Amino acid sequence: MRTSIKIGVALLMSAPIAAYADVYDIHVGGICSTQFVGGNGGGTLGAWPGETSIDAPVDQTSSMATATVQLANTLNTYCTGSNLCYVYVYSNGGAVMSRTLSIYGAAWNIGYVVASASNEGGSELGGTGYIGQVFGGCYLAGHIGTSDNRNGWNHDAVGGVVTGMIGGDGWLAPYAQSAILPGHDDGAVAEESSGGYASTGSYDSICYGGKWTNHQAWWSCEYGSLNHYDMKEKGICDDGGATGCK
Amino acid sequence: MTRPTKLLALGAVAVMIAAIAAIVLLRVEPARTSATATPAASHESRGMPAEPVALGAARVAAYVDRGETGLSTDDPLTAYRRANVYPPNSHPLTRDHDDLLHPNQRHEIARVMDDDAKVKFLFTADRYFVIGDGALHATLDVHKDGDATPVPVRITGAYAVVLDPSKPDAVGMQVPLAFTGAGGSWAATFAPASLTQLSRQTTIGMYVEFETDHARQHAHFDFQYTPASGIPARFTGELRDEIVDGSLVIHAGVAVARGGRYLIDCNLYDASDEPVGWSRFQGDLAEGAATADLQFFGKVIADAKASGPFHIGELRGARFDPGVDPDLEQMPPFAGSYATAAYPASAFSDADYDSPQKQQMIQLLSQEQARGVHLGAAGSR
Numbered sequence: 001m002r003t004s005i006k007i008g009v010a011l012l013m014s015a016p017i018a019a020y021a022d023v024y025d026i027h028v029g030g031i032c033s034t035q036f037v038g039g040n041g042g043g044t045l046g047a048w049p050g051e052t053s054i055d056a057p058v059d060q061t062s063s064m065a066t067a068t069v070q071l072a073n074t075l076n077t078y079c080t081g082s083n084l085c086y087v088y089v090y091s092n093g094g095a096v097m098s099r100t101l102s103i104y105g106a107a108w109n110i111g112y113v114v115a116s117a118s119n120e121g122g123s124e125l126g127g128t129g130y131i132g133q134v135f136g137g138c139y140l141a142g143h144i145g146t147s148d149n150r151n152g153w154n155h156d157a158v159g160g161v162v163t164g165m166i167g168g169d170g171w172l173a174p175y176a177q178s179a180i181l182p183g184h185d186d187g188a189v190a191e192e193s194s195g196g197y198a199s200t201g202s203y204d205s206i207c208y209g210g211k212w213t214n215h216q217a218w219w220s221c222e223y224g225s226l227n228h229y230d231m232k233e234k235g236i237c238d239d240g241g242a243t244g245c246k
Numbered sequence: 247m248t249r250p251t252k253l254l255a256l257g258a259v260a261v262m263i264a265a266i267a268a269i270v271l272l273r274v275e276p277a278r279t280s281a282t283a284t285p286a287a288s289h290e291s292r293g294m295p296a297e298p299v300a301l302g303a304a305r306v307a308a309y310v311d312r313g314e315t316g317l318s319t320d321d322p323l324t325a326y327r328r329a330n331v332y333p334p335n336s337h338p339l340t341r342d343h344d345d346l347l348h349p350n351q352r353h354e355i356a357r358v359m360d361d362d363a364k365v366k367f368l369f370t371a372d373r374y375f376v377i378g379d380g381a382l383h384a385t386l387d388v389h390k391d392g393d394a395t396p397v398p399v400r401i402t403g404a405y406a407v408v409l410d411p412s413k414p415d416a417v418g419m420q421v422p423l424a425f426t427g428a429g430g431s432w433a434a435t436f437a438p439a440s441l442t443q444l445s446r447q448t449t450i451g452m453y454v455e456f457e458t459d460h461a462r463q464h465a466h467f468d469f470q471y472t473p474a475s476g477i478p479a480r481f482t483g484e485l486r487d488e489i490v491d492g493s494l495v496i497h498a499g500v501a502v503a504r505g506g507r508y509l510i511d512c513n514l515y516d517a518s519d520e521p522v523g524w525s526r527f528q529g530d531l532a533e534g535a536a537t538a539d540l541q542f543f544g545k546v547i548a549d550a551k552a553s554g555p556f557h558i559g560e561l562r563g564a565r566f567d568p569g570v571d572p573d574l575e576q577m578p579p580f581a582g583s584y585a586t587a588a589y590p591a592s593a594f595s596d597a598d599y600d601s602p603q604k605q606q607m608i609q610l611l612s613q614e615q616a617r618g619v620h621l622g623a624a625g626s627r
Contacts, residue, residue, distance in 0.1 A: 021610050021613060021614075023614070023619075023620075048620065049619065050619075051619070062411045062571075063411060063571040064571075064573075065569055065571040065572060065573035066569060066571065068568075068573065069568045069569040069573075072568075082610075084610045084611075084614065086620055103509065103566055103573075103574075105334065105335075105528050106334045106603065109606065109607060109610060111322050111326070111607075111610070111611055111614065111620060111622075112322055112325065112326075112620075112622050114622075121353075122353070124354075124355070124357055128360065139411050139416055140411075142466075143409070143449070143451075143468055145354070145467060145468070146353040146354060146355070147353045147370075147374050147467060147468070147469075148468055150353045151350070151351075151352065151353070151374035151470075152574075153574075154346070154349075154509075154511055154526065155345065156311070156337065156345075156346060156524070157334065157335065157511070157524075157526045158334075159334045160326075160329055160330040160333070160334040160604075161329075162322070162325045162326060162329045162622075164318070164622060164623055176360070179358050179363055180357045180358060180360075182355055182357075198312065198342075198343070198344065199344055199345070199353075200353045200354075200355050201355070207315060207316050209312055209313050209314060209315045210312050210342065211314065212345075213309075213311050213337055214309065216309075216314065216318040216623065217316070217317050217318060218317065218318060218622070218623045219317065219623070219625075220317070221316075221317060238625070239620060239621070239622065239625060240619065240620070240621070240625060
């Protein structure tokens with residue numbers, strides 16, 4: 001019997017297959033942030049049993065180029081070999097994630113991306129005075145408009161990674177910005193962006209067709225009462241990593 | 247060894263045997279080493295069912311690009327498999343892919359003035375990328391909200407700014423713009439080549455300030471400029487095509503001025519000028535004469551029931567300079583035309599995409615599914 005066990009163990013040890021994956025949950029914050037935790041909307045890392053949550057050090061204050069290379073470094077650290085990652089992005093973090101996937105390709109083991117209130121498609125607030133009040137007033141906040149984020153990279157070539165989108169339609173002070181954003185919005189981004197739509201325009205739901213490749217609506221076609229800050233943790237709660245979300 | 251210990255040991259051996267069997271099953275699919283995406287079935291076995299993916303799962307239907315509606319409820323393993331029926335570097339292309347069909351088309355839309363919700367304006371331009379001696383044509387249109395009645399405005403300031411976040415107020419250089427027009431319609435043409443100091447990829451902001459009788463407004467947008475001296479590579483116009491493992495591969499000649507990592511995108515159209523698929527080359531090109539291999543995946547063409555001769559469009563590219571802002575140095579888009587041989591639809595494999603990376607992801611997500619954590623779209627909120 002002992003010999004049999006030894007043979008079995010030896011076979012398992014010699015099998016050319018990865019050991020059970022280490023799972024990392026990568027969190028990426030929004031515009032003007034350097035990490036996920038803190039800032040507008042608070043931000044607490046999700047927790048899943050037996051997994052490790054990572055607060056990605058991604059500087060979104062001055063340059064998408066800087067943010068892209070920093071996120072790539074994080075993914076290189078945690079999402080290769082036999083590891084598996086899930087990525088939770090918020091606001092402009094959704095743009096950084098899409099851009100990183102597009103430019104670097106599909107080298108990472110990413111189960112999926114959950115994009116809360118994503119600014120992947122840019123915001124009409126870029127270049128307005130509301131940027132400072134809503135986003136915090138860093139340089140980059142004025143340069144994440146619809147053309148910046150839509151022409152800037154190929155949103156369809158994102159390495160075969162599935163991105164689940166969620167979007168809100170709640171009011172956010174000082175409120176006037178919703179008159180600028182087309183269709184339904186969370187006070188910072190319109191559903192043209194949070195829904196992953198490939199064309200700008202007025203949308204009243206994120207459940208229509210017309211999304212970028214492998215972008216999907218998850219869990220709700222719209223969180224009607226949640227504003228941009230409320231949305232920060234929502235994707236994490238929806239995916240079982242936290243409780244207490246609105 | 248006591249009886250309970252023996253039972254435990256027997257159980258452990260059984261688990262190991264089951265695990266080994268699973269490993270063998272997982273490894274039935276031979277590893278593929280090709281740098282390009284490979285159909286799961288060989289060219290020779292075209293028409294036969296594709297080899298089953300690992301775990302013996304049946305083929306799944308690909309997500310329909312632009313066509314999926316409603317909430318997804320797929321579990322993560324199913325979602326991954328449906329998202330990867332085609333390779334990451336080649337997918338179907340339809341008339342609905344406006345962003346890929348017109349990659350230089352801007353995306354601003356009209357918005358209300360900050361202090362007058364009855365008036366809308368649109369400040370935009372005819373392009374996002376300007377290269378070499380090219381010019382950008384900016385327009386300002388101001389009208390009543392709800393109809394197209396022009397609202398007369400006065401331009402009180404207009405300038406182009408070379409953006410440099412390392413400088414005070416991010417102003418690297420500023421030049422005035424001359425808008426011409428009347429009433430609510432104004433325009434300005436700006437040729438950045440006049441900024442002779444520029445030598446590499448640059449972000450330029452276009453700023454305008456205007457006023458109606460009741461309110462003032464400022465607006466801005468950015469565009470990307472590549473001076474002639476900053477062009478990293480050019481398409482030579484030397485193109486050829488062939489069928490490789492049931493996929494169409496177009497080899498595009500590139501004269502590389504600065505070696506490095508390149509992203510090159512291209513669209514494919516059929517004989518009726520209908521979009522068929524897109525392809526991306528992503529790889530290193532050395533300085534000098536180089537070739538970018540653009541693979542249009544067999545199943546993409548087979549599913550479109552398209553046949554040749556095909557022709558290309560929107561062949562474009564950029565050199566990636568990591569961490570440098572801007573980090574994508576643009577190549578001049580290919581201005582010529584190219585048509586392939588007249589391949590019949592039967593020349594293309596309809597087999598699903600497969601790769602070692604895909605198999606590993608299926609394995610990892612299968613483990614996760616058994617664990618019951620991270621249910622993704624299939625989870626209850």
